[in-house]
Amino acid sequence: MQIKRGSIQEAETITNNIKDNLGDKMETNIQRPRKQRHKIHDIPEDISTHNVEDTLIAQNPDLGIEKGNRS
Secondary structure, three states, X not given: OOOOOOOHHHHHHHHHHHHHHHHHHOOOOXXXXXXXXXXXXXXXXXXXXXXXXXHHHHHXXXXXXXXXXXX
């Protein structure tokens, strides 16, 4: 069974309540959110780790990304 919760504190409260009421009869696990990752293939040789941010911003003006914005 999976229970959706709003916050980590809420998940811990639910977990503690289950353990208090059911003891060893039920196992609980809190899933942590994964960090998003992106893999980019076939990068031209003229793009380096030093100019990748400027290049991506220049190639995608419609996204409205500004230099240094890491959201």
